[in-house]
Amino acid sequence: MGELQLSVGRKLRYGMIGGGPGASIGAVHRRAAALDGDIELVAGAFSTDAGRSAAQGRDLLLSPDRVYGSFADMAAGEVDVSPQSRMDFVVIVTPNDLHFDVARRFLDAGFFVVCDKPLTTTVRDANTLVDLVEKRQALFAVTYNYSGYPMVKQAREMVRSGELGEIRKIVVEYSQGWLTQAIELEGQKQASWRSDPMRGGPALVLGDIGTHAEHLVRYVTGLQVDSVFAELTTFVPGRQLEDDASVLFHCAGGVRGVMLVSQVSVGEENALGLRVYGTHASLEWMQERPNYLIVRPDGHPTQRYARGNTYLCDAAKAASRLPPGHPEGFIEAFANVYADFARDVSARLSGSRVEDSPQYPTVHDGMLGVKFVRAALESHRTGGWVDVMTDCGEDE
Amino acid sequence: MGELQLSVGRKLRYGMIGGGPGASIGAVHRRAAALDGDIELVAGAFSTDAGRSAAQGRDLLLSPDRVYGSFADMAAGEVDVSPQSRMDFVVIVTPNDLHFDVARRFLDAGFFVVCDKPLTTTVRDANTLVDLVEKRQALFAVTYNYSGYPMVKQAREMVRSGELGEIRKIVVEYSQGWLTQAIELEGQKQASWRSDPMRGGPALVLGDIGTHAEHLVRYVTGLQVDSVFAELTTFVPGRQLEDDASVLFHCAGGVRGVMLVSQVSVGEENALGLRVYGTHASLEWMQERPNYLIVRPDGHPTQRYARGNTYLCDAAKAASRLPPGHPEGFIEAFANVYADFARDVSARLSGSRVEDSPQYPTVHDGMLGVKFVRAALESHRTGGWVDVMTDCGEDE
Amino acid sequence: MGELQLSVGRKLRYGMIGGGPGASIGAVHRRAAALDGDIELVAGAFSTDAGRSAAQGRDLLLSPDRVYGSFADMAAGEVDVSPQSRMDFVVIVTPNDLHFDVARRFLDAGFFVVCDKPLTTTVRDANTLVDLVEKRQALFAVTYNYSGYPMVKQAREMVRSGELGEIRKIVVEYSQGWLTQAIELEGQKQASWRSDPMRGGPALVLGDIGTHAEHLVRYVTGLQVDSVFAELTTFVPGRQLEDDASVLFHCAGGVRGVMLVSQVSVGEENALGLRVYGTHASLEWMQERPNYLIVRPDGHPTQRYARGNTYLCDAAKAASRLPPGHPEGFIEAFANVYADFARDVSARLSGSRVEDSPQYPTVHDGMLGVKFVRAALESHRTGGWVDVMTDCGEDE
């Protein structure tokens, strides 16, 4: 409690939508928020089943009057809570189809928002949220959590400062194997909603993990995916959405990219990896070995940068909690997104100026992810290249 | 808050001794305690300098009346706090020389204790604490945190269930490089007290990291180090204590072991590794890649067990918070020690029976570590083998 | 010397075309042929410069009357050599543009042939050679040397015996960085001819290393690349041919594939890797760690198969010369192609029956590689998918 030493001089308070019993990512958010001792959970609508929501609230030691049976009730209820205990922001960890409605409701009610990815299931909704955040001058984070890893920040610094020379090629891969079998047909909850177009949206792997890959590319290189050629495959019989995607992409300046995303790569766990090749050097980061960054300068020995060392850039050092060799992992990276968001929230609450370029991924980043998904789907449908910004300016 | 769902139905409360500004391990304890949302910091004597202690208390958002200028004041003060807000246990993260006095004082005041390693600087003190814990029927954890890693628990299960056959040889190494130069002469705080016999005790690497290695061996194999032959070296000019140790050791049943510990292995970060060789298979665990356990069965391909998978033993699964491929690290392992301790504390507070064999390392484990250090020092002094239990039954 | 113990009861004799001073792959062929002591070099036309050819012949301790100034002279001359010392086969290690003429000439002269890849620069020439080999009943090897690695043979066996279940996806990558700069403009010999369309043929990376990747896929999985969608890029200014290619491909049965090949992936050395994902397990082989094969069975620990062990398949064991842990490398794998070819040559010379399905890559494999290159070039030109067999049945 209090490692961040927020300017507001108190803990920040949040409520959670989703994250009930059986959910997966909700507990990750709660631990990430709790890690530094500056953020506390005070309210929640954990399930659309009021009884289950209440049970989860009890387990989490919440006051029963702050546990709700629907997000709408919670948005209404929290407005009436006294400012001394009212929550500062809401965290949305529902299935994808609800992100938009929940986010809009809480933005309208005057709360800041943390929302899981993908931001929405349609480009139209994403654009609407961007406009609303702008109008409300709200703070809005999208948990592209891989950007929170210190060595990703080191990669970003090295690419942007020119240590790799001019960027030529990007290879990003995000391979998982947990959907190798049709476990959604056996009631596996995480698989069920993700593979159901009505709940997960029009894409499976593209939305669930492709958006992470797309953001990682952009976060590290500063390059936006301009156009895509995508081949989507549904390998598992009976599945309604793609469970594998191979995407060629172009960025500005002639940069070429390849993205592989799959949830049927049997034996792979959470194999997100990024490689960037420049004219002078290349780098590689693998999420499953997150404390290291491999740098290969032309004509010199390969270098392994390791988290926690003094030779790293300031951003990598600031995002690190432990000395070298004491592994930090997924939750710590996730907590960095919360920490960055918390600093901005704290600044706003204490009347300080907030940076124009937040450290955490914003609603704008979320919107770009949705456009990327849309473009890839369109490319697969048409069999040709699709321009991400032009062709996906608005859907429906 | 509340992922552990403790039987006591409320958060546990603790106070901290040490862990002030500039300290290192204090913040690790606080984050490990905070991670699951069930344990909250309510009091502290963070420094022997009252002003610094108060400042740290403010940073940590504590109530000023629960922040003390000395551990003695805190022991006295906390007894007077109402049971509804009184702390349940104290966490001791001071330099080694204070562990004994602080622990004794709080045990006498009726509190449970979490103490960093090494437990004490003398065998006599360690034995005294063992007796006192027994007499008070207190709960007492020593933070041999590496035992908290899920894959260490998997290793333990595999060794103890006989999958390796009869154990023959153990190789344990704990190499760091941060004391390669005489940074204690330049005022580096962590180096200064550790290398000062008056504050760190009679050993440097043996106490600081050798005790971790010794406990890891015992935790995984169930074997106690019976006798040791130790060569200690002080490589850095001006240093008062050994900064490198090579130890041969014997366990029951003809098991042979080698332990390498060093803080002048330049370039090494926190390279704790354990290998166990049996008649049928061997295993290897490396702290810097903690989510994996390598198993080498005779005549079969080498296997890499990975955290989070369904094929792991119950203890490994219970100690895991995330799916496979989502790295867990040092803090999560540390938090497992706290979680296990918290469950016992909760059980005691709610009147439930507490297991005779706690999951977390106890004062008894701490005592054995101190005896191991004492025996190694004695071996080096005499140039011969030293029996850990017999020859180190009592010192002074 | 005769570790192969050929049925012919003598060493086999060969001549070499190309492989003069400054060449690269010639010495690899010579060492691969020499390794087992059953094959000896007896003749050569090492350079189109007679003086350089003669100098190389002296360095290689050849009889001056067996060293020629042109391949045509050598084809003519060797026919007149007495059967007791006449060469048994010719090895072609010239730039690509000469493969066809040399191969045809020696086939016509009645010699067997070993030819480096790509077989030819046009599909028409490749088809001509296939027909000629058939007509002459000749033995003809194409040195897709990566198929010679024992663990590639293990992978092949595991895929084909069904241990992976049904194959779904193939990812093959062959990344090098040695053409990151325009070294062909500075006279680097290997770069010069490869990047010159008149000498290397119509493709750079596709022909030089893409054909290796294509063959590896086919060798391991038994699947032929049916159709391709290729994006080719020339990153280095002034270069005439593509130095990077990203290829999506389809195989029979709905199998999807991705191939990345590049010679501008700065910092990469010879990073050929193959991954095959099935319904039950996946496998991964990396050329830079050739003694190991990673197998990931669904729901079980990842396994690392290692060369030299008794648990491997017969083909992997037969292709291995050393016990486990004694690394074999590139030359040993290359020598396996020679050993397999030598056994067939020996069988033919001693009147034994030769297997219909040779262990070594044949002219047919070479022809398929050329068609693959042609299809990828066509796909890039047209921006669409190209059928490898139909659309590349004949060119010009």
Added chain:
Amino acid sequence: MGELQLSVGRKLRYGMIGGGPGASIGAVHRRAAALDGDIELVAGAFSTDAGRSAAQGRDLLLSPDRVYGSFADMAAGEVDVSPQSRMDFVVIVTPNDLHFDVARRFLDAGFFVVCDKPLTTTVRDANTLVDLVEKRQALFAVTYNYSGYPMVKQAREMVRSGELGEIRKIVVEYSQGWLTQAIELEGQKQASWRSDPMRGGPALVLGDIGTHAEHLVRYVTGLQVDSVFAELTTFVPGRQLEDDASVLFHCAGGVRGVMLVSQVSVGEENALGLRVYGTHASLEWMQERPNYLIVRPDGHPTQRYARGNTYLCDAAKAASRLPPGHPEGFIEAFANVYADFARDVSARLSGSRVEDSPQYPTVHDGMLGVKFVRAALESHRTGGWVDVMTDCGEDE
């Protein structure tokens, strides 16, 4: 044939003692000698069974009159062969107990010698050979083949040029698992003679692999093991000699070392590894990944040096046959010992001056290895430290 371009202008000729059917290391020597095409096998006494020797000679395509039934016959016979075809040196690959007699006989007959390690089974014999080589002015190589790896030469250069600063600590390990079971009792030939004191000598692991480890330390660091404290263990019931050894050692200048050697480390294949820690940097080389050298400079990223690159030292480059990323292995390293020896033999035969400090390990290196083994045995017997040079100056 002829990649070394020896000054003598012809192939060198050798004969082999040992290496018959069922032997292991003989074929490795033959391939290592054959690799570069400059050395040919012309004679042999492959077995003490004349029929088996003759059969092996036939398999190796030797002239029957150059195949002998005993080494004594061969020494006598080869002297009578005409200088144009007489062998230049003999290669001794018999069980250890024969090394001395064979080497002495061939030295006396005027031949140069390549002998496998350990040089002899007694210090007295080793000293006798050293004297004899001196007296005969003979060339004598001992195949400490691990010194032939290019990256070992790079390590040597970096240590000796001071890039690591002053050396403090050396950790060398050579772990195998192939003697985990008592396979010598089941007739496994390699295990049988090695574990038989009458044939393998007074030590098992110390002689068989400990000498490799000792030489590697000396070769890389230039430091001689001055004194040892050794604990030897025989884990396998019924075995006559030690199958595991843990050795602490001292070198000049206060350097401390640890050596672990074992042949009962189940699951290990040929895990020879060396780490050297200095005041500025450390390095690590692992035989199972021989193309890489890890260097860890204090305060900088860890570096991975890779074979074949231009940034390496001359010795590493000269010992390399292939570009980066094209793995070289055990045979290539072994061939480097032969190549270095061949260059000296060629120089002597052509009347050139031979360097005083040969690149290959000599009889002197072999003698030091035998003294090391003797000292370790003595240490184990006495339970104390033993000075290698003083206490093992002469035995019996």
